[in-house]
Amino acid sequence: MESQPFAQKKKAKGQDNAPREPKAEGLIFMDEREFFDEKSDKKPANLSCPHCHQSAEYEIQWLVRMKKKSLPPRADDRDRAKFAKAQSYMLRRDDMMMCKNMRCRKRFEITGVQTVAFLQDGLPAVDH
């Protein structure tokens, strides 16, 4: 009777702050962090507010995962195969923006900007 709440708590803690992962083919889920260097970045995007229809440039927050130059020495063949297929990518962190129009200032959902962008040589593979 007493062990059950503890077990539930432990399970919830482990799953808590896991970031949303893209479900693209070739991406790895196990030990993924060891293949990438993570950093935050901001990229400008031209967004149009659906409330007042005014366009402006907004800074969108991204989580950038740059593929490392090499694997840790303890990597096995399976890790190396996964690593070969891994690509640098970035995940969009912002879902909402606040309108820059001073007479509007409403929050709106970001649309027209992908949530996952793959990177090649540090540049977005797709830029719209």
Ligand SMILES: [Zn+2]
């Ligand atoms: Zn607006």
